[in-house]
Amino acid sequence: MIHAADVREWRNENVVDPKGRRIGMLEAVYVDTATDEPAMATVRTGLPTRQRLVFVPLDEAVLGPGYVRVPYVKGKVRKAPAIGTDDILPADQEETIFHYYDLEYRTGLQGERRLARR
Template sequence: MIHSADIREWRDCDVVDPKGHRIGSLEAIYVHTSTDEPAMATVLTGLPTRRRLVFVPLDEAILGPGYVKVAHAKAIVKKAPAIGTDDILPAEQEEAIFKHYEMAYQPGASGERQLARR
């Protein structure tokens, strides 16, 4: 698990899948709004003219020198919901990210978002 104090150190590091295949570079961390613990990362992928940010869970993430290894295969991550490089995550798209990774999604009691960017 990435600790909140370490987040800035891992920005722009390579994100790799369990087999070591490079997915892209870590762009930002999203934390659970209820616990402030890291939950998802956005990964910069694509060709220079078609860049996008895909979401990947950080559960079971392993940190190494210059890389973050996630628990999901590159092919699964590449098909995850994405946003443009200058966009923010719309609240209505949050649930789709969790469903893509077959994770439970539970917004706050008053409909609060589950993820916040750090």
């Protein structure tokens, strides 16, 4: 698991799948608003003229020298819900990301968002 103190150190590092295949570059980390622990990352993928940010969970991520290894294969991550490189995550799309990875989604007690960008 990635600890909150490590987050800034790993931006712009390669994100790889379990076989070591490069998925893209870690762009930003989203924390769980209930725990303030890293929950999701956005990964910059695509061609230089058509890049987008795809979401991937960090719950079982492993940090290595110059990379972040996620437990999902490259093909699954590249097909994950995405936003544009200058966009923000709309609140109504959070649930879609969790369901894509077969993860439980719950809002806060007052209906607060589950993810916040750090």
